[in-house]
């Protein structure tokens with residue numbers, strides 16, 4: 001551990017704030033420390049969003065209530081819970097709720113604290129790798145359906161709260177079955193990757209592309225009017241028109257059909273159903289086209 005650690009310590013006892021500060025210094029870990037003594041202070045700090053932490057040390061008892069609810073405030077950041085409570089079940093209870101580790105304040109020493117911090121950081125690093133993998137489709141490297149559903153749900157909430165519009169398209173490759181049948185399944189895989197790569201060339205940063213399953217993809221365009229989303233999709237089809245898939249000696253032109261909708265004030269399911277209906281129109285009319293609402 002060579003980089004400086006940014007540590008947030010939350011405790012409502014002035015004495016424990018001082019003790020932790022001294023103990024951290026004695027660990028000899030290179031760090032900077034921010035300390036908060038109330039939920040309000042932590043909330044204000046997190047809302048200002050200009051401070052990112054590598055690790056949080058959280059007092060279990062804050063005033064009259066426990067701090068268990070605060071474990072959710074630090075997604076992706078390991079939280080070590082420190083407590084004066086002696087309760088055998090509490091540690092596993094807190095770990096199930098997302099704590100990285102649990103330590104009794106009476107047992108804390110600089111050596112133990114250093115080890116706890118190192119383990120919490122290593123554990124988080126492994127966890128982040130798993131989380132990252134669980135959001136991605138292994139064939140294309142694009143986001144997967146699970147990630148896309150989560151992001152669309154988030155955008156729907158944002159739409160309600162801030163009236164931010166977004167557009168969404170379901171894209172289905174044309175005639176993949178015939179590539180599989182004539183050139184083999186590996187060529188079919190190559191075609192799926194080719195389409196995925198073509199999508200990445202036309203989107204703007206902030207747009208989300210995901211493999212929905214099989215030969216279906218999703219493109220989500222946050223803060224984007226449907227006309228601009230359509231322009232991106234037409235650029236994607238133009239790219240496919242100009243660039244062929246090469247399999248061995250053979251060249252194969254690829255195309256896709258796209259159903260595009262603007263989000264509106266509806267549910268996730270209704271947005272997907274509307275996009276699917278437009279995709280159906282595209283498939284049954286001409287393929288290689290964008291049909292939008």
Ligand SMILES: Nc1nc2c(ncn2[C@@H]2O[C@H](COP(=O)(O)OP(=O)(O)OP(=O)(O)O)[C@@H](O)[C@H]2O)c(=O)[nH]1
Pocket residue numbers: 139172173174175176177178180184185186187188189192213214215283
């Ligand atoms: N190679 C490969 N094929 C896949 C994969 N996932 C789905 N498929 C195949 O993709 C085809 C998709 O079916 P359809 O969408 O009905 O076939 P299509 O030929 O694209 O027909 P249209 O969508 O009407 O143009 C099926 O034959 C699936 O077996 C994959 O990961 N790799």
